[in-house]
Amino acid sequence: MKPIFKLSLGALAMTAAMASIPAQAQQVTMMTGPQGGVWVPLGGALKAMWEKAIPGLSITSMPGAGIANVRGVDEGKAQIGFSNSSSAVDGMLGNAPFKNKTTKVCQLANLYPQYFQVVALKEAGVNSFKDFKGKRVVTQPRGNTAEALTAMTMEANDMTYKDLDKLNLQAGYTDAVSMMKDGHVDIFTLGTAVPSSAVMDLANSRDVIMVPADDGTIGKINAINPAYTKLIIKAGSYPGQDQDVPAVGYYTHLIVDCNLPDDMVYTMVKTMSDNIDSMAAVNKGMATLTIKDMAADAGIKLHPGAEKFYKESGAL
Numbered sequence: 001m002k003p004i005f006k007l008s009l010g011a012l013a014m015t016a017a018m019a020s021i022p023a024q025a026q027q028v029t030m031m032t033g034p035q036g037g038v039w040v041p042l043g044g045a046l047k048a049m050w051e052k053a054i055p056g057l058s059i060t061s062m063p064g065a066g067i068a069n070v071r072g073v074d075e076g077k078a079q080i081g082f083s084n085s086s087s088a089v090d091g092m093l094g095n096a097p098f099k100n101k102t103t104k105v106c107q108l109a110n111l112y113p114q115y116f117q118v119v120a121l122k123e124a125g126v127n128s129f130k131d132f133k134g135k136r137v138v139t140q141p142r143g144n145t146a147e148a149l150t151a152m153t154m155e156a157n158d159m160t161y162k163d164l165d166k167l168n169l170q171a172g173y174t175d176a177v178s179m180m181k182d183g184h185v186d187i188f189t190l191g192t193a194v195p196s197s198a199v200m201d202l203a204n205s206r207d208v209i210m211v212p213a214d215d216g217t218i219g220k221i222n223a224i225n226p227a228y229t230k231l232i233i234k235a236g237s238y239p240g241q242d243q244d245v246p247a248v249g250y251y252t253h254l255i256v257d258c259n260l261p262d263d264m265v266y267t268m269v270k271t272m273s274d275n276i277d278s279m280a281a282v283n284k285g286m287a288t289l290t291i292k293d294m295a296a297d298a299g300i301k302l303h304p305g306a307e308k309f310y311k312e313s314g315a316l
Helices: 009-020 039-053 066-074 085-093 145-156 173-181 197-203 215-224 262-274 276-282 291-295 304-313
Strands: 026-031 057-062 080-084 105-121 136-139 166-169 187-192 208-210 229-233 245-257
Touching: 026 039, 026 066, 039 057, 039 080, 039 262, 039 276, 066 080, 066 085, 066 105, 066 145, 066 245, 080 085, 085 105, 085 145, 085 245, 105 145, 105 197, 105 229, 105 262, 105 291, 105 304, 136 145, 136 173, 145 187, 145 215, 145 245, 173 187, 173 197, 187 197, 215 229, 215 245, 262 276, 262 291, 262 304, 291 304
Parallel strands: 026 057, 026 080, 136 166, 136 187
Antiparallel strands: 080 245, 105 187, 105 208, 105 245, 229 245
8 A cells, every 4th residue: 555645734835835936046146346347237237137037046246356256156155256267267277376276167158358457647657567666556455367467467577566665455446546546556457348437537537657568578477377368458548548558458257156057057148148238338348249259268168058058059
């Protein structure tokens, strides 16, 4: 005889309630960037479109940074993060500042090019990276790609932070711009899109120059991490900038926990592809973004859900 199981009314009610919860229901955390940067508003736009497209999905946003976000996703502190291709590759390879190789970070989509921008007060006489010696520099805290690149560019020119008169590691662009406006520092370094609202604000208040990256420095940095390349900040990008300025470049992309459900990630990428205009309204650097650009090899493995969408759309 088969055993007979009796369910109480309470158990039946609980079973019915569980059945009514969408199968995709999930609470996830997304790490964006420092206040004043472009990742925060873009993260807000993505949160809104993803929660609308995926029933039951709830996303909590929190500040982050290029390197910190890779660590955050790998360590399970977040499931989605903005990052830079260079930082993700460093994590995968176990390059400094990562102590161990990342194993849980997957590629979701490329977004737009990022520029390592070096802004100096005109009166400081900084015309190249070699002129950093003895100057006062402000950048973001350790864990930011801009901070790592500041140290790398100095090392490529036979200097360390000890050669500076002063180093300030600030929490966000707003504080750094205020310090530059007040003349407390000579150089501001940041990694973001062009034009940057922070640099625009500064250039409208003080006479500044965009310090060019020389080929020798770019070559040394590229040898350390092939994700770094040469990009051009076009003339007229900022007030008073009348010439093209070469810069160390890389690409902003979205990373996810490799363990996120395939169907969820598939829908996330599809939703992005259907809303490129909306994303470009937040960040003009994405105005020419295509599905093929989103799918381009960033140096780390694609999440299976993203790979499925890209193959179906013909981007792979």
